[in-house]
Amino acid sequence: MSFDWGIIWQHRAELADGVAMTVLLAVATMLIAISGGIVLALMRLSPLRPVSAASACFVEFFRNTPLILLVYWAFYVMPVAIGVEFSAFATGLAALSLNVSAYNAETFRAGIVSIRRGQSEAALALGMSRWQVMREVVLPQAVRRVLPVLASTWVSLFKDTSLVSVIGVSELAYVSLQIRSQTFRILEMLTAMAVIYWLLGYPQAKLVDWIHRRYGVSE
Amino acid sequence: MNEAVVLDYRDVRKNFGSFVALNGVSIRVHKGEVVCLIGPSGSGKSTLLRCTNGLEKLDGGEISLDGVVLPRSETGMRDVRRRMGMVFQSFELFPHRTVIANVMMGPVTVLRLSRDEARQRAEVLLEKVGLSEKAESHPASLSGGQQQRVAIARALAMQPEVMLFDEPTSALDPETVGEVLNVMKRLADEGMTMVVVTHEMSFARRVANRVVLFERGAIVEEGPPAQIFDAPTVARTRDFLGHLGWHG
Ligand SMILES: Nc1ncnc2c1ncn2[C@@H]1O[C@H](COP(=O)(O)OP(=O)(O)OP(=O)(O)O)[C@@H](O)[C@H]1O
Ligand SMILES: [Mg+2]
Numbered sequence: 115m116s117f118d119w120g121i122i123w124q125h126r127a128e129l130a131d132g133v134a135m136t137v138l139l140a141v142a143t144m145l146i147a148i149s150g151g152i153v154l155a156l157m158r159l160s161p162l163r164p165v166s167a168a169s170a171c172f173v174e175f176f177r178n179t180p181l182i183l184l185v186y187w188a189f190y191v192m193p194v195a196i197g198v199e200f201s202a203f204a205t206g207l208a209a210l211s212l213n214v215s216a217y218n219a220e221t222f223r224a225g226i227v228s229i230r231r232g233q234s235e236a237a238l239a240l241g242m243s244r245w246q247v248m249r250e251v252v253l254p255q256a257v258r259r260v261l262p263v264l265a266s267t268w269v270s271l272f273k274d275t276s277l278v279s280v281i282g283v284s285e286l287a288y289v290s291l292q293i294r295s296q297t298f299r300i301l302e303m304l305t306a307m308a309v310i311y312w313l314l315g316y317p318q319a320k321l322v323d324w325i326h327r328r329y330g331v332s333e
Numbered sequence: 334m335n336e337a338v339v340l341d342y343r344d345v346r347k348n349f350g351s352f353v354a355l356n357g358v359s360i361r362v363h364k365g366e367v368v369c370l371i372g373p374s375g376s377g378k379s380t381l382l383r384c385t386n387g388l389e390k391l392d393g394g395e396i397s398l399d400g401v402v403l404p405r406s407e408t409g410m411r412d413v414r415r416r417m418g419m420v421f422q423s424f425e426l427f428p429h430r431t432v433i434a435n436v437m438m439g440p441v442t443v444l445r446l447s448r449d450e451a452r453q454r455a456e457v458l459l460e461k462v463g464l465s466e467k468a469e470s471h472p473a474s475l476s477g478g479q480q481q482r483v484a485i486a487r488a489l490a491m492q493p494e495v496m497l498f499d500e501p502t503s504a505l506d507p508e509t510v511g512e513v514l515n516v517m518k519r520l521a522d523e524g525m526t527m528v529v530v531t532h533e534m535s536f537a538r539r540v541a542n543r544v545v546l547f548e549r550g551a552i553v554e555e556g557p558p559a560q561i562f563d564a565p566t567v568a569r570t571r572d573f574l575g576h577l578g579w580h581g
Contacts, residue, residue: 235388236425236484240439240491241415244407250442254429 121299122306132289133310139203139275139285143210144268150211151218156248158223169219176216182277185209189281206278214271221263225256261329265322272315286310336363339399339495339526340385346393347380347550354380356550357394362495367527369537369558372547373573378530380550382497385528386410386417399494415443418488422500424480426472432483433459433468439491451490458486462516478509482516495526502533534579538562546570 122129157169176184188209193199200208229252237247279288287307294303340362347355354377362368370378383389385396387403387410396403403413426435436455440446446454459465462482464475472480481501488496498517502510514536521527521540531537537544538558545555546569554567562579565571 232421232423232425233427236419236421236427237438238388239386239414239417239419240487241411241443242439243411246442250438251427255427258429 117302118299119302121293121297121302125293128289128293129286129306129310132284132286133314135203135283135285135289136272136275136287136314139207139210139278139283140268140272142207143214143271143275146207146211147214147218147271148264150215151222152253154215154219155222155226158219159226173216173219176212177220179213181209181213181274182280184213185277185281188212202278202281202283205281206275206283210271210275210278213274214267217267218264221260221267222256225260226252228259229255258329262322262326265325269315269318269322272318273311276311336365337399338362339364339366340528341397341400342381342385342394343396344394345381345384345391345396347377347384347389348392354550355384358547358550358552359394360545360552360555362526362528364526365524366542367521367529367540369541369544370528370530370547371532371534371537371544371573372553376547377550378547379499381547382419382499382528382530385497386414386419415439415491416494418485418491418493418496420481420484420488420496420498420501422503424472424477424484424504426480426483426487428472431469431471432464432475435472435483436487436490439487444491454490455486458489459483461489462486463512476509477505478512481505481509481513485513485516485520489520495528496520498527498529498531500530500532502531532577534562534574534577546573548573 154169154173157165158173160166160169185206188205189202192205192208233251233255234247237251238244242250275285276287279285279291282288284292290303290307290310294300297303338361340360342358342360345355345358346353356377358377358381360368370381372378380389384391387407390405398413398416404410426432427438430438433452433455436458437448437451440451440454441448456465456468459468462485464479464482464486467475467479467483472483475483485496485501501517502513505513510533514533517527517529517536518540529537529541541558543555544558544561546553546561546567548569553573554561554565554570556566560566561570562574565574
């Protein structure tokens with residue numbers, strides 16, 4: 115058996131595009147899921163029962179469904195249900211965002227309830243509205259407190275983006291697997307894929323460790 | 334006293350479930366007056382302050398500010414709260430903001446002052462509580478006494494008509510109690526109307542115009558400090574003060 119590692123170099127342009135797509139997908143998902151998570155967490159903490167229940171259902175559904183199933187479901191069911199065809203990218207982004215939003219919602223909720231009541235009372239005593247109290251006093255502290263958890267979620271998300279390769283989003287995993295099936299260089303491409311994911315992921319994991327140390331024991 | 338009545342408590346009642354925390358309290362606080370609330374733990378002193386600015390809802394009676402009965406609605410209370418400053422036992426400075434940003438927070442978000450105006454106002458107040466050099470520090474790096482002085486400046490930044498203090502020195506190391514009491518004394522001398530819950534009897538004696546002794550949600554005795562501390566008319570008052578080691 116002979117190896118042809120040159121195959122990786124030959125396909126460097128496609129692999130670079132795959133990396134770019136992976137990064138784009140992860141960043142876009144996280145941006146949506148941070149806003150989504152905050153909205154869901156605020157809904158969950160709302161005194162209005164229906165609002166809080168709607169958020170709880172959403173979170174529990176998307177958090178406890180396997181992501182791969184969600185990806186297929188978004189690909190096959192969403193177009194039928196809504197009647198619009200989305201690109202593979204938009205579909206993958208939707209599936210990832212639903213899942214990560216649900217995780218972030220729980221993260222933010224825990225962060226918000228961990229801020230002691232005296233803080234909101236001090237802000238209320240200044241004459242702030244409930245919304246101002248949330249925006250100026252509670253959320254900024256809650257976000258800081260959950261930063262380590264968000265960072266861990268990010269690292270998982272970065273790897274989980276590979277799941278959307280099953281619906282043909284041309285991110286790193288999909289591109290690698292495409293090259294593999296065109297060239298039959300299975301071992302080389304799988305190795306290249308592993309090395310690239312590792313090279314991208316390892317510094318992030320180190321950064322997360324640093325964030326844990328920096329913000330983990332907070333106040 | 335013929336000054337105008339600022340705060341008027343009329344038969345104020347508050348229950349927590351079946352527990353009666355305030356059982357018909359009536360007090361009048363006049364402009365420029367310093368009223369100290371004293372009494373054993375759990376007697377309802379904090380509850381009265383919290384009812385005053387709507388952090389707790391009344392179950393009976395009413396409170397008026399400048400002759401206007403306080404509204405029950407949350408939005409109505411907001412306008413009232415900006416006219417009252419509140420200082421908490423545990424300071425409750427906002428740890429994610431610098432000292433000066435803490436003081437600017439009310440004027441900027443609630444009064445909609447420009448940042449420049451708010452900063453000027455905050456600088457004057459930090460000067461007043463002797464903490465100008467800590468303006469850019471974070472609260473966590475300050476001593477308890479310094480934090481409480483910032484909290485007082487933060488409340489004053491709203492230019493309130495009345496200041497409510499809930500045991501402002503109870504969480505402090507003994508050596509920093511004095512600096513906070515001095516700031517409060519100066520505030521009183523400037524004519525600020527103040528309601529102060531405190532266990533600092535010497536402060537009450539020196540600064541208060543009137544002392545009110547609470548027990549089990551009701552007033553046991555009220556009067557000028559000379560009466561309460563030197564010639565209490567109610568036996569229970571003598572017991573309470575004697576228990577604290579106060580002997581006139
Ligand atoms: N949110 C609440 N729910 C139930 N009970 C409460 C609540 N807040 C206060 N209480 C009770 O009401 C009573 C009066 O409390 P309050 O805090 O007003 O006492 P206090 O006079 O300020 O005492 P201390 O000197 O200990 O601060 C206490 O017995 C307390 O347990
Ligand atoms: Mg109290």
